[in-house]
Amino acid sequence: KNEVEQSPQNLTAQEGEFITINCSYSVGISALHWLQQHPGGGIVSLFMLSSGKKKHGRLIATINIQEKHSSLHITASHPRDSAVYICAHLPSPDKLIFGTGTRLQVFP
Amino acid sequence: EAQVTQNPRYLITVTGKKLTVTCSQNMNHEYMSWYRQDPGLGLRQIYYSMNVEATDKGDVPEGYKVSRKEKRNFPLILESPSPNQTSLYFCASSRAVYNEQFFGPGTRLTVL
Numbered sequence: 001k002n003e004v005e006q007s008p009q010n011l012t013a014q015e016g017e018f019i020t021i022n023c024s025y026s027v028g029i030s031a032l033h034w035l036q037q038h039p040g041g042g043i044v045s046l047f048m049l050s051s052g053k054k055k056h057g058r059l060i061a062t063i064n065i066q067e068k069h070s071s072l073h074i075t076a077s078h079p080r081d082s083a084v085y086i087c088a089h090l091p092s093p094d095k096l097i098f099g100t101g102t103r104l105q106v107f108p
Numbered sequence: 109e110a111q112v113t114q115n116p117r118y119l120i121t122v123t124g125k126k127l128t129v130t131c132s133q134n135m136n137h138e139y140m141s142w143y144r145q146d147p148g149l150g151l152r153q154i155y156y157s158m159n160v161e162a163t164d165k166g167d168v169p170e171g172y173k174v175s176r177k178e179k180r181n182f183p184l185i186l187e188s189p190s191p192n193q194t195s196l197y198f199c200a201s202s203r204a205v206y207n208e209q210f211f212g213p214g215t216r217l218t219v220l
Contacts, residue, residue: 041196043198045210086151100150
């Protein structure tokens with residue numbers, strides 16, 4: 001069983017919709033990464049969270065340490081947001097464990 | 109430009125033929141790591157390095173070797189590749205595992 005669970009696995013939306021992607025983890029210290037993998041395969045880091053909330057443009061990430069849960073929100077979604085979104089948590093101070101990703105498609 | 113480079117980007121090889129995938133970063137990062145990505149399994153960590161001459165196993169180290177003789181380079185070595193090592197490989201670096209991860213462009217390896 002993966003220590004990191006993401007939901008949903010697949011998500012389709014119309015342009016302009018508010019998107020939420022969830023990530024739960026079972027063990028580990030309280031820090032988590034959100035990554036974006038473009039259709040071409042490249043991976044970029046979006047956020048690293050250890051508490052509270054972070055915002056960058058239309059992206060917002062939150063983490064609840066007690067519930068071991070994080071969410072990634074996209075406001076006013078756009079077709080260019082179509083990508084795979086991956087969360088990764090730190091079970092120890094030197095390793096990352098990844099979720100299997102959420103594939104998002106935003107249609108015009 | 110700050111970047112992580114990997115070579116080759118694509119490789120088709122045969123079972124048992126030793127190969128090396130190079131990884132280099134120009135950001136003076138201490139932490140470097142190798143991952144493989146397979147459909148349905150996501151990214152899995154192969155090996156990581158906290159600093160020069162300090163490497164450690166990730167979740168799927170079998171069949172792989174690494175070395176970290178210089179801070180900027182972290183090659184991945186497959187001594188005797190097998191078909192189950194066919195995958196998409198990513199190298200990444202960061203100041204520390206808590207910091208923003210910078211990923212290389214990926215190497216698509218096929219072992220026949």
